[in-house]
Amino acid sequence: MIALLLVPALLLLVIVFVGPLFRYAWLSFHADSVITGLIAVPNGGANWLRLVQDQRYWQDLFQTLRFAGVSVGLELVLALLIALLLDQRWRGRDVVRTLALIPWALPTTVMALGWRWIFNTPYGPIDHLTKSIGIGSLNILGDPNLTWMATVWADVWKTTPFAALILLAGLQTIPGDLYEAVRLEGGNAMICLQRITLPLLRPYILLALLFRLAQAFGVFDLIQVLTGGGPASSTESIALYAYWNALRFLDFGYSATIIMASFILISFICVLAWIALQFIIPTHSKSQGVVEP
Amino acid sequence: MNRRFLIAVLLLWSLGPLMWQIYTSLSSDQALTQPFALADHRWTLVHYRNVLTSNPPFWRYLLNSLIVGISSTFLCLLLALPAAYALNRISTRLAIFSRLALVGAALFPYVLLFLGLLELARTFNLGNQLLALSLPYAALSQPLAILLLNSAFHDLPPELEDAAKLEGLSLFQRFRWILIPLISPATASTAILVFLFSWNEYPIALTWISDSSKLTLPVAMARIAGSSIYSVPYGAYAAATVLGSIPLVLLVLIFQKPIVSGLTSGAVKG
Numbered sequence: 001m002i003a004l005l006l007v008p009a010l011l012l013l014v015i016v017f018v019g020p021l022f023r024y025a026w027l028s029f030h031a032d033s034v035i036t037g038l039i040a041v042p043n044g045g046a047n048w049l050r051l052v053q054d055q056r057y058w059q060d061l062f063q064t065l066r067f068a069g070v071s072v073g074l075e076l077v078l079a080l081l082i083a084l085l086l087d088q089r090w091r092g093r094d095v096v097r098t099l100a101l102i103p104w105a106l107p108t109t110v111m112a113l114g115w116r117w118i119f120n121t122p123y124g125p126i127d128h129l130t131k132s133i134g135i136g137s138l139n140i141l142g143d144p145n146l147t148w149m150a151t152v153w154a155d156v157w158k159t160t161p162f163a164a165l166i167l168l169a170g171l172q173t174i175p176g177d178l179y180e181a182v183r184l185e186g187g188n189a190m191i192c193l194q195r196i197t198l199p200l201l202r203p204y205i206l207l208a209l210l211f212r213l214a215q216a217f218g219v220f221d222l223i224q225v226l227t228g229g230g231p232a233s234s235t236e237s238i239a240l241y242a243y244w245n246a247l248r249f250l251d252f253g254y255s256a257t258i259i260m261a262s263f264i265l266i267s268f269i270c271v272l273a274w275i276a277l278q279f280i281i282p283t284h285s286k287s288q289g290v291v292e293p
Numbered sequence: 294m295n296r297r298f299l300i301a302v303l304l305l306w307s308l309g310p311l312m313w314q315i316y317t318s319l320s321s322d323q324a325l326t327q328p329f330a331l332a333d334h335r336w337t338l339v340h341y342r343n344v345l346t347s348n349p350p351f352w353r354y355l356l357n358s359l360i361v362g363i364s365s366t367f368l369c370l371l372l373a374l375p376a377a378y379a380l381n382r383i384s385t386r387l388a389i390f391s392r393l394a395l396v397g398a399a400l401f402p403y404v405l406l407f408l409g410l411l412e413l414a415r416t417f418n419l420g421n422q423l424l425a426l427s428l429p430y431a432a433l434s435q436p437l438a439i440l441l442l443n444s445a446f447h448d449l450p451p452e453l454e455d456a457a458k459l460e461g462l463s464l465f466q467r468f469r470w471i472l473i474p475l476i477s478p479a480t481a482s483t484a485i486l487v488f489l490f491s492w493n494e495y496p497i498a499l500t501w502i503s504d505s506s507k508l509t510l511p512v513a514m515a516r517i518a519g520s521s522i523y524s525v526p527y528g529a530y531a532a533a534t535v536l537g538s539i540p541l542v543l544l545v546l547i548f549q550k551p552i553v554s555g556l557t558s559g560a561v562k563g
Contacts, residue, residue, distance in 0.1 A: 002382045002464075006391075009376035009435055016432035017398050020409020085299055096300060098549040100307045105545045105552075107493040109511040110537045113518045114314045117527050123326055125313060157310065162556070169557035211400050218402025221495040225515045239404050239496075246408050247500065259405050266402065 021263065027256035034250045047257040056233065057241065057258065061265075063148065064237045068216035071152045071159075075212060076205065078156065079163035084197075086164070087171040097168075104161040112225035115154040116141065119226075144234035147227055151235050155222055159215075163208040170204030171197070202281050209277065210270050217266045238262050311538060317531035325528055340532035349506045351536055354513040358492050359540075360423050361509055365430035365491035366484050369438050372431060373483070377442035378472065392440065399436035404496045406433075411500045421504045429497050434487040441486075441555060445479030446472065482555025485548050492541070510537050 028047050030040040051057055086097050103111070119140045121127045130138050140146045178196050187195070198205075220239040223229060229236035229244075238258060246255035317325065321337040344351045380388055410429050419425035449472065457467045473480070495511040502508055508516065514537060517530060545552065 002379050005375035005379035006383070009372040009439060012372060012428075012432040013398065013435055015413070016406065016410065016429055017401065019413075020406045023409045023412065082303060085296070085303065088296070090296065090300075094549075096304065097553070098546060100303060101549070101552070102311070102542055102545055103307055105489060105493075105541045106311075106538050107495070107511040107514065107541070109495055109514045109518070110534050111310065113514055113530055114310055114534045116518065117317060117531060118310060118313055120527070123527070157306070161307070165553060165556050214400045214402045218404040220404045221511070221515075225518050239402075242405075243407065243496070246411070252408065255408055259408060263405055270400070 021260075024256040024260045024263070027253055028260045030253050032251075032253040032256075038250070038252070040253065043253070047254050050254065051257050051261060056236075057238075059233065060236050060238050060241045063235060064217060064219065064239075067148060067152060067155070067219060067235075067237065068213060071155045072209065072212045072216050074152070074156050075160045075163050076209060078160050079167050079208065080201075080205075082160065082164040083167035083171055086168055101161045101165065103158050104165075106158070108158060108221040109225045111158060112154060112222050115150070115157075115226055119150050141227060142231055144231055147231060148235050151219075151223055151226055154226060155216065155219065158222070159212060163212060166204050166208045167201060170201045174200050198281050202277065205281065206274065206277055209273055213273055214266055214270060217262070217269065311535075311542075314531045314534045314538075317527060318535045320528065322528060340528040341536070343526075343529050344532045344536065351513075351533060353506060354508055354510045355537070355540065357423055357507060358510040361426050361430065361498075362488045362492045364424055365427035365434070366487045368427045369431035369434050369487045370480065370484060373435055373438035373442055374473070374480070375468075376435075377439045378446050378468065380439065380443045381446050392443070395436040395440050399440065403433050407496045407500055410497055414501050420501050421507055423502075423507055423509075426498060426501055426509075427491070429501075430487075430491040430494060433494075433497075434490050438483045438487060441479055441483045441558060442476065444558060445476040449475055478551065478554070479558070481548075482551040482558070485544070485551050486555050489541070489544070489552075 027040065029042060029044065031043040031046065032038065032040040082100065086093060086100070118124050119126055121137055121139045121142065122131075126140060127137055130136065138146060140150050174196065178200075179192050182192050182195060218239050219237045220243065223235055223237050223240055224243075227235045229240050239262070242255045242258040242262070245251045245258060318340050319336050319338070321335060321339070324335045380391060383391075406429075414420045414425070419428070453471060453475070454467055457471050462470070492509075493511060494509075495515065498509045498512045499515065502512060505516075514533060517533060
């Protein structure tokens with residue numbers, strides 16, 4: 001009887017999460033565009049064949065993976081440093097913790113607009129800085145080799161606080177006497193980090209990694225507002241390409257195919273990242289029992 | 294040792310971009326082209342006046358986002374509270390499976406759902422209605438909400454409810470008078486996180502709302518940005534950025550504790 005309480009939430013979840021995925025799978029084998037009068041007509045595997053041959057899709061896939069890989073990597077390293085800093089005891093720590101969380105809470109589009117002004121050539125502060133130290137004007141948002149780094153920068157700024165908070169929560173579960181033990185044996189801070197902090201932090205790193213990787217793979221708001229995918233599509237992400245296909249080219253069949261491929265790919269990447277992490281960070285010999293929350 | 298320096302770098306990194314927006318929003322148009330030069334009539338409030346008197350005025354978007362945020366949070370909790378409770382009362386195997394599915398859904402990059410949701414909105418005529426947006430928002434925040442509330446229910450001693458049952462309280466009464474009050478800290482954390490999500494959400498609002506008086510704040514900002522990169526009234530943009538940030542900065546400063554405990558207990562238990 002009590003299970004009935006689950007029904008409304010479950011129903012909504014199925015409609016919003018499962019429904020679209022089945023719809024995409026179905027649509028990806030149909031032509032549904034202006035040419036067919038926006039009516040779905042079965043077209044076999046034509047959408048998938050087109051996807052395989054679509055240069056722009058592969059370019060966007062590469063750009064999305066580059067964005068996700070670099071920004072999540074940077075985020076985790078920075079987040080670990082911030083979490084270690086915020087885990088120590090010092091006056092005013094709680095205030096700094098709160099202030100450091102602000103970038104995470106702001107709407108992405110709001111600050112993406114702000115970043116556009118900061119990266120602006122010739123009026124933004126970054127441009128003034130590079131000119132004054134003699135590098136000269138870099139034209140950050142106009143140079144395809146630099147623009148993607150600007151998107152990474154803005155993303156790292158926005159999402160690092162979230163990852164830092166997760167890692168900080170992990171740090172606080174590690175009992176202090178474990179460090180004592182290593183120090184008594186003559187180990188330094190580096191050994192503490194290697195033998196205790198990282199192994200015990202692994203579940204939290206995994207959570208932050210998987211969550212951030214999946215979200216970065218679907219990056220949309222930031223790119224659309226900061227660069228619009230440009231210059232010359234050099235920052236276009238897969239989600240943005242799927243969006244253009246649906247709302248600008250009105251090709252729903254192909255848009256669904258792109259999304260379906262992305263969904264399969266991101267599931268695959270998350271499993272790979274999970275496995276890779278088991279190898280990168282060694283297990284702590286006494287970790288059982290300690291990490292149990 | 295260098296801790297002070299590191300803290301200063303962290304603060305500058307976190308708040309610097311926002312500070313620059315405040316600085317820009319208060320600079321006159323001449324000063325904008327020479328941000329570090331000294332000039333007469335350097336400071337101005339004209340950008341704020343422009344933003345607040347435009348059509349529709351900027352506070353309209355803040356109000357729209359507030360409406361969507363509150364209705365989504367309410368709907369989300371209404372569905373998540375009973376579900377989170379029931380999840381502790383069903384068979385263990387089913388519960389473990391449900392939790393795994395919920396974690397998967399919480400990790401899912403929801404932006405990929407935009408096309409399916411857009412079709413739903415068209416089929417059921419939900420476009421251009423602020424309150425209708427709370428349906429997808431409540432659904433998208435459901436996984437996190439259920440997981441957080443479920444672990445809060447799980448932490449309550451079972452004797453409490455048994456005692457109430459012996460007193461003859463019905464399920465609804467136990468829920469209303471005993472369980473809900475006891476998990477109110479977790480409910481508050483959940484509510485704020487759901488509100489933040491709904492306030493900030495962009496792709497769904499972008500595809501569901503086109504009427505300019507009904508835009509939520511993130512979509513309005515993006516639409517402002519829609520014009521060319523090179524000829525843009527950045528003073529007005531910066532003023533809009535600052536106005537759009539203030540409610541959230543206040544929210545973080547006031548509700549820092551429940552936000553942090555919500556995110557962290559999500560991490561520790563999820």
